[in-house]
Amino acid sequence: xxxxxxxxxxxxxxxxxxxxxxxxxxxxxxxxxxxxxxxxxxxxxxxxxxxxxxxxxxxxxxxxxxxxxxxxxxxxxxxxxxxxxxxxxxxxxxxxxxxxxxxxxxxxxxxxxxxxxxxxxxxxxxxxxxxxxxxxxxxxxxxxxxxxxxxxxxxxxxxxxxxxxxxxxxxxxxxxxxxxxxxxxxxxxxxxxxxxxxxxxxxxxxxxxxxxxxxxxxxxxxxxxxxxxxxxxxxxxxxxxxxxxxxxxxxxxxxxxxxxxxxxxxxxxxxxxxxxxxxxxxxxxxxxxxxxxxxxxxxxxxxxxxxxxxxxxxxxxxxxxxxxxxxxxxxxxxxxxxxxxxxxxxxxxxxxxxxxxxxxxxxxxxxxxxxxxxxxxxxxxxxxxxxxxxxxxxxxxxxxxxxxxxxxxxxxxxxxxxxxxxxxxxxxxxxxxxxxxxxxxxxxxxxxxxxxxxxxxxxxxxxxxxxxxxxxxxxxxxxxxxxxxxxxxxxxx
Amino acid sequence: xxxxxxxxxxxxxxxxxxxxxxxxxxxxxxxxxxxxxxxxxxxxxxxxxxxxxxxxxxxxxxxxxxxxxxxxxxxxxxxxxxxxxxxxxxxxxxxxxxxxxxxxxxxxxxxxxxxxxxxxxxxxxxxxxxxxxxxxxxxxxxxxxxxxxxxxxxxxxxxxxxxxxxxxxxxxxxxxxxxxxxxxxxxxxxxxxxxxxxxxxxxxxxxxxxxxxxxxxxxxxxxxxxxxx
Ligand SMILES: Nc1ncnc2c1ncn2[C@@H]1O[C@H](COP(=O)(O)OP(=O)(O)OP(=O)(O)O)[C@@H](O)[C@H]1O
Ligand SMILES: [Mg+2]
Numbered sequence: 001x002x003x004x005x006x007x008x009x010x011x012x013x014x015x016x017x018x019x020x021x022x023x024x025x026x027x028x029x030x031x032x033x034x035x036x037x038x039x040x041x042x043x044x045x046x047x048x049x050x051x052x053x054x055x056x057x058x059x060x061x062x063x064x065x066x067x068x069x070x071x072x073x074x075x076x077x078x079x080x081x082x083x084x085x086x087x088x089x090x091x092x093x094x095x096x097x098x099x100x101x102x103x104x105x106x107x108x109x110x111x112x113x114x115x116x117x118x119x120x121x122x123x124x125x126x127x128x129x130x131x132x133x134x135x136x137x138x139x140x141x142x143x144x145x146x147x148x149x150x151x152x153x154x155x156x157x158x159x160x161x162x163x164x165x166x167x168x169x170x171x172x173x174x175x176x177x178x179x180x181x182x183x184x185x186x187x188x189x190x191x192x193x194x195x196x197x198x199x200x201x202x203x204x205x206x207x208x209x210x211x212x213x214x215x216x217x218x219x220x221x222x223x224x225x226x227x228x229x230x231x232x233x234x235x236x237x238x239x240x241x242x243x244x245x246x247x248x249x250x251x252x253x254x255x256x257x258x259x260x261x262x263x264x265x266x267x268x269x270x271x272x273x274x275x276x277x278x279x280x281x282x283x284x285x286x287x288x289x290x291x292x293x294x295x296x297x298x299x300x301x302x303x304x305x306x307x308x309x310x311x312x313x314x315x316x317x318x319x320x321x322x323x324x325x326x327x328x329x330x331x332x333x334x335x336x337x338x339x340x341x342x343x344x345x346x347x348x349x350x351x352x353x354x355x356x357x358x359x360x361x362x363x364x365x366x367x368x369x370x371x372x373x374x375x376x377x378x379x380x381x382x383x384x385x386x387x388x389x390x391x392x393x394x395x396x397x398x399x400x401x402x403x404x405x406x407x408x409x410x411x412x413x414x415x416x417x418x419x420x421x422x423x424x425x426x427x428x429x430x431x432x433x434x435x436x437x438x439x440x441x442x443x444x445x446x447x448x449x450x451x452x453x454x455x456x457x458x459x460x461x462x463x464x465x466x467x468x469x470x471x472x473x474x475x476x477x478x479x480x481x482x483x484x485x486x487x488x489x490x491x492x493x
Numbered sequence: 494x495x496x497x498x499x500x501x502x503x504x505x506x507x508x509x510x511x512x513x514x515x516x517x518x519x520x521x522x523x524x525x526x527x528x529x530x531x532x533x534x535x536x537x538x539x540x541x542x543x544x545x546x547x548x549x550x551x552x553x554x555x556x557x558x559x560x561x562x563x564x565x566x567x568x569x570x571x572x573x574x575x576x577x578x579x580x581x582x583x584x585x586x587x588x589x590x591x592x593x594x595x596x597x598x599x600x601x602x603x604x605x606x607x608x609x610x611x612x613x614x615x616x617x618x619x620x621x622x623x624x625x626x627x628x629x630x631x632x633x634x635x636x637x638x639x640x641x642x643x644x645x646x647x648x649x650x651x652x653x654x655x656x657x658x659x660x661x662x663x664x665x666x667x668x669x670x671x672x673x674x675x676x677x678x679x680x681x682x683x684x685x686x687x688x689x690x691x692x693x694x695x696x697x698x699x700x701x702x703x704x705x706x707x708x709x710x711x712x713x714x715x716x717x718x719x720x721x722x
Contacts, residue, residue: 001607359659397605
């Protein structure tokens with residue numbers, strides 16, 4: 001029998017019991033539908049985040065972290081991979097993989113020096129951590145939530161309007177265009193040139209660490225007092241006087257501190273708006289010059305030495321001249337015994353997170369396919385039984401056992417194929433509906449990107465999969481059909 | 494030269510501990526173009542013999558040669574090819590495929606041989622005409638009378654121009670008149686196309702139409718007594 005004849009024969013057999021064929025296909029359709037939705041959603045979200053991150057992040061930036069100590073990527077991983085596992089033992093080599101056990105270690109000066117000497121690196125800065133309380137426009141009492149980002153982390157196509165900073169420590173900022181909406185301003189021009197106030201508080205956690213807080217000048221005054229005691233003026237009277245005056249000054253400082261109360265120290269950083277940035281997924285971003293950012297970070301963590309050579313910080317940010325050099329720079333960072341991390345790594349982590357999520361969700365699709373497999377096997381075994389005399393006739397007319405097997409295997413494959421088409425089309429339709437709904441629901445966030453984005457290979461891959469799946473489910477019934485004894489089948493009962 | 498040569502043919506069925514010798518040490522020689530009938534009691538092994546001759550079953554022992562082909566030595570695929578090209582079957586119950594029209598049923602063996610669509614359609618129409626069913630070509634089996642169905646089955650058996658036609662009680666389900674018509678058709682075919690025919694029947698009238706006649710008892714063939722005919 002020629003392949004076209006075989007396919008025509010299978011098509012005819014399928015249409016003999018239309019309802020049964022449709023019901024058998026239902027499992028495949030549901031499975032295919034689930035696969036299309038899950039894969040498209042995962043791909044859409046992943047693409048969306050990819051675009052967002054690429055738009056926001058600087059591709060010429062490499063982070064350098066100590067091997068042990070805090071490492072955000074590893075901590076995030078440990079939280080995700082800890083799911084459903086028995087608790088792991090914390091050993092001294094691995095303690096930095098646990099969110100409650102890691103030790104904070106600053107990068108050592110020698111390491112920072114090594115980073116600075118890497119060819120192709122134009123700047124090495126500490127990784128600054130800022131939590132701002134709010135953003136205000138000077139003269140406007142309203143406070144808006146904000147995330148302050150050092151300029152070094154800004155992506156390349158960020159500036160929508162205005163200019164960059166005049167210097168590393170200029171009191172300037174570039175705000176996201178989303179603030180125009182919050183502030184009720186019609187255009188970016190209305191914001192350019194205004195001064196915004198960035199309110200940074202000491203981190204509230206510092207207040208429950210139990211350490212008494214010293215007023216800003218106290219340590220310096222104590223030092224002066226000790227100097228006086230160690231090397232007093234030769235004249236005892238003069239020495240006494242100096243001592244009393246120093247003590248008096250300290251008393252004033254402490255008194256002033258008493259009046260201000262023992263709350264958190266807060267500071268307001270004024271910054272002139274010199275630019276407006278394109279808004280991304282995070283709409284509340286404010287970029288500030290790098291040194292200005294470090295100043296804010298020192299307030300937040302109440303450490304005047306932080307982000308200086310004395311206490312460089314937990315990690316470093318390297319600005320690479322050419323994006324093409326990033327891999328080489330990462331290699332060099334690794335050679336220094338540090339762990340490098342670039343935008344690509346971040347994206348890789350995001351994608352692998354989505355892949356994991358997709359895999360979990362695909363289990364549901366898998367369940368549908370398992371049910372579908374039983375349904376196909378069941379239907380075809382029934383068909384083999386019903387058509388056993390027919391099979392005998394075909395064999396008497398010269399059909400080989402191989403041909404009989406193929407007839408049933410191809411019928412199963414056809415069920416898979418048609419189910420794949422129906423499920424694929426249905427899934428595509430649901431995806432389109434989902435996109436319309438999502439665009440309606442989150443117009444600002446999504447813009448013109450699709451939430452459900454079927455990858456280009458999806459429909460082809462789906463059809464190949466469902467067809468092979470059907471074929472596989474048909475193997476057992478096909479073998480049963482091929483094993484039928486024609487003499488037995490043709491005995492009259 | 495003989496078409497069929499059977500020597501010490503035995504087919505034993507085993508059911509549990511018991512053994513049925515359906516065909517037992519049987520010998521037969523038939524010339525090309527012969528028309529032979531076999532009568533015998535139920536269970537004497539007639540159908541089993543036809544199945545062995547048609548390559549649907551394989552013997553337990555003995556030799557069976559058709560047109561020089563040693564069926565007892567052929568592999569499954571070669572037996573299928575033999576059935577496809579050299580043998581036609583006609584059964585008491587017609588065994589037409591119920592979802593195919595008369596014409597499509599006749600086309601089926603041609604399809605299995607891989608004949609192109611147009612050619613096989615033409616040949617099937619010719620065969621349908623030959624058995625006198627031109628008006629019934631597009632009917633489904635259930636829309637045909639018993640006699641018409643057996644004509645379709647006969648046309649199907651002849652589709653691949655077999656050298657050997659095996660008919661197992663072809664008139665068993667037909668009334669006397671219709672049975673006679675089918676028998677006429679078979680005799681005419683044998684005379685015109687020199688197809689070797691083996692006709693198993695319970696109908697003595699039909700059996701008498703064959704020039705060569707056998708009785709089958711306990712798995713063995715005996716030439717019929719001239720007195721009995
Ligand atoms: N597959 C089988 N398994 C077991 N025994 C079988 C099988 N096929 C046939 N037989 C036995 O072989 C013997 C011959 O059967 P066969 O069908 O050839 O008889 P028959 O002469 O055609 O009878 P009838 O006139 O009733 O059709 C019977 O006893 C039958 O029970
Ligand atoms: Mg019989």
